[in-house]
Amino acid sequence: MGPLASRDVFSWLLVASVLQVSSVRLAQASYLCTAYLNISYTHPETNRTTWYQEEMGLYGQDSPKASVVGNVYLADPIYGCEEDTVYSRPNDSRGWIALIQRGSGCTFSDKINVAAMNGAAAAIIFNDFGAENRVIQMSHPGTSIVAVMIGNYRGMELVQLRVKGVPVSIAIEVGKQHGPWMSHYSVFFVSISFFIVTAATVGYFIFYSARRLTGLRQQNRKQKKLKAEAKKAIGQLQVRTLRQGDQETGPDADTCAVCIELYKAGDVLSVLTCNHFFHRSCIEPWLLEHRTCPMCKCDILKALGVEVSFHTRTVCRPRHIQKTSIRRYKAL
Ligand SMILES: *[C@@H]1O[C@H](CO)[C@@H](O)[C@H](O)[C@H]1NC(C)=O
Ligand SMILES: [Zn+2]
Ligand SMILES: [Zn+2]
Secondary structure (H helix, E strand, O other), X not given: OOHHHHHHHHHHHHHHHHHXXXXXXXXXXXXXXXXXXXXXXXXXXXXXXXXXXXXXXXXXOOOOOOOEEEEEEEEEOOOOOOOOOEEOOOOOOOOOEEEEEOOOOOOHHHHHHHHHHOOOOEEEEEOOOOOOOOOOOOOOOOOOOEEEEEOHHHHHHHHHHHHOOOOEEEEEEEXXXXXXXXXXXXXXXXXXXXHHHHHHHHHHHHHHHHHHHHHHHHHHHHHHHHHHHHHHHHHHOEEEXXXXXXXXXXXXXXXOOOOOOEOOOOOEEEEOOOOOEEEHHHHHHHHHHHOEOOOOOOEHHHHOOOOOOOOOOXXXXXXXXXXXXXXXXXXX
């Protein structure tokens, strides 16, 4: 694989995994959990207990998604921001629920932690005036108790009951997980795309390796064929054994270009098609590998008419070499 291609693939993988991680984060952030509130109280006039249950609340982002049952007590002041906020409740009350209004410049975490400090098992925060019954998903890091937001109207009803001195009990229950179709959809989508990118990468690697392997095998076969052809061509080369008194021996003897030794009587020479000659034992291994004359680069396969389709070297005819240490073989 080229360096560019592999870099591309890896950057794609990186992008895909970053996308996946961030979309999981997104999914967690946008995961909404509603709360059923079963509100029950005793009518002060009729002395009859009524209750109604509605999916009216929304768990805060950092709240345990758990059920809580308890009597409701108001924060005083109602915003519940200050550490000296009072919750008027019997001393022995346990598992009670704080009712707090949103706003007044402190964070949800502040309100919830003040309520928890006073012993509340849960905090119900009702929305600002003007919000009617709309709710938002609160973000309140650093808190540990259950925190639920309800609409402004619902909250005000509860406040009025409590202000009249009516005991109110609320059971908070985990409702439905809303909006997950959206986040699950994006997780699904990104997972699918991640899978596709991964599969494509793996596929590409496999394809590439297979192609490379085939290429290597082909090259191997080609090499073997070339060697066989070279062997055939070498068999057709002229061979000559030098004798005492031959021109190539003697005082101004030539050297073999391969081993750089002087020719002497008894040496066996191979004469190439270009008329260059060398020791037979020197040139044959060379020709097996290169199939060209080391002096003039002419192709002995072509010169001898051995058909090699994938070979494009120039055909050399016997020719004269002017200024070389090797003289033309005159016997031809
Ligand atoms: C709501 O609370 C009342 C009183 O505690 C109880 O009688 C009633 O069964 C509860 N309703 C639901 C649906 O749980
Ligand atoms: Zn030699
Ligand atoms: Zn040559």
